[in-house]
Amino acid sequence: MTSSNWFRYSSPATFYPVAGRMIPWFGWSAAVLAAIGVWIGLAIAPTDFQQGDAYRIIFIHVASAWMSMFIYIVMAMWSALFLGFNTRLSAMMAQAMAPTGALMTFIALLTGSLWGKPTWGTYWAWDARMTSELILLFLYLGVIALRNAIDDPRRADRACAVLSLVGAINVPIIYFSVKWWNTLHQGSSVSLTAAPKMAMTMLTGMLIMALAAWFYAIAATLFRVRVIMLERERGAAWVGELQEVKSR
Amino acid sequence: MSEFFAMGGYGFYVWGSFGATALVVAVEMLSLRARRRRALEEARLATPDNLTAATQGVL
Numbered sequence: 001m002t003s004s005n006w007f008r009y010s011s012p013a014t015f016y017p018v019a020g021r022m023i024p025w026f027g028w029s030a031a032v033l034a035a036i037g038v039w040i041g042l043a044i045a046p047t048d049f050q051q052g053d054a055y056r057i058i059f060i061h062v063a064s065a066w067m068s069m070f071i072y073i074v075m076a077m078w079s080a081l082f083l084g085f086n087t088r089l090s091a092m093m094a095q096a097m098a099p100t101g102a103l104m105t106f107i108a109l110l111t112g113s114l115w116g117k118p119t120w121g122t123y124w125a126w127d128a129r130m131t132s133e134l135i136l137l138f139l140y141l142g143v144i145a146l147r148n149a150i151d152d153p154r155r156a157d158r159a160c161a162v163l164s165l166v167g168a169i170n171v172p173i174i175y176f177s178v179k180w181w182n183t184l185h186q187g188s189s190v191s192l193t194a195a196p197k198m199a200m201t202m203l204t205g206m207l208i209m210a211l212a213a214w215f216y217a218i219a220a221t222l223f224r225v226r227v228i229m230l231e232r233e234r235g236a237a238w239v240g241e242l243q244e245v246k247s248r
Numbered sequence: 249m250s251e252f253f254a255m256g257g258y259g260f261y262v263w264g265s266f267g268a269t270a271l272v273v274a275v276e277m278l279s280l281r282a283r284r285r286r287a288l289e290e291a292r293l294a295t296p297d298n299l300t301a302a303t304q305g306v307l
Contacts, residue, residue, distance in 0.1 A: 110269075
């Protein structure tokens with residue numbers, strides 16, 4: 001296999017139809033998994049002996065918090081690829097991920113707040129985990145605002161890529177914040193090296209919700225990157241030849 | 249059934265979390281569809297045929 005095979009997919013004209021075929025698969029998988037996950041989370045999983053039913057927020061909170069960090073890392077990787085190879089698709093992928101990343105971060109903060117009130121007695125505390133997650137939201141919003149502030153898309157691509165890469169330092173800070181500082185936020189309940197500190201049904205529901213959030217983020221990103229291609233490449237021959245552009 | 253909705257007294261927090269998440273996801277999906285419709289409309293206007301027509305004063 002030669003490297004040209006890989007770079008072939010980095011052209012928007014080639015990637016647009018491929019992404020279009022992938023969206024229904026990821027979208028419907030996300031919907032089915034979310035339905036199963038919510039059912040397990042709200043109806044099947046037993047009530048926690050310490051937190052009562054308040055703990056059920058975990059099924060959304062953990063999935064969205066994981067995705068908020070993961071999307072940022074992938075966005076930073078696309079940004080690095082763009083700066084290294086100057087491929088348009090990389091910049092467009094990074095651009096397409098920021099709003100969904102911001103959405104996941106917002107959900108993580110909101111559900112964390114709604115979970116904090118009944119269990120800690122407060123909606124918000126300036127502790128390391130929460131503050132660094134809030135900074136993550138500002139980084140996503142900053143990348144989006146920076147793009148909107150620069151008229152030339154190519155310059156916006158570069159500026160956003162640099163900002164995304166610099167901001168990536170925040171992700172390990174969020175992840176390790178519960179170890180490095182004495183935080184109100186609890187440590188992780190699930191890790192790759194130790195047995196999970198929760199019941200099997202709870203863990204299953206949480207992992208299903210995490211998978212649903214992952215597939216949803218992929219579907220939303222692919223959908224948005226196609227829109228971005230239409231916006232940025234309108235007037236290009238390949239856009240004019242698309243069935244959805246030709247047919248009225 | 250009402251016991252299920254009460255969530256052991258934590259109904260506001262639990263349903264608030266699930267409801268708000270469903271709402272913001274729905275908002276993202278609807279705004280994405282609206283943005284795609286706009287982008288397709290503008291792409292149609294920017295096709296070579298339409299551009300030629302526009303310069304000739306047909307549109």
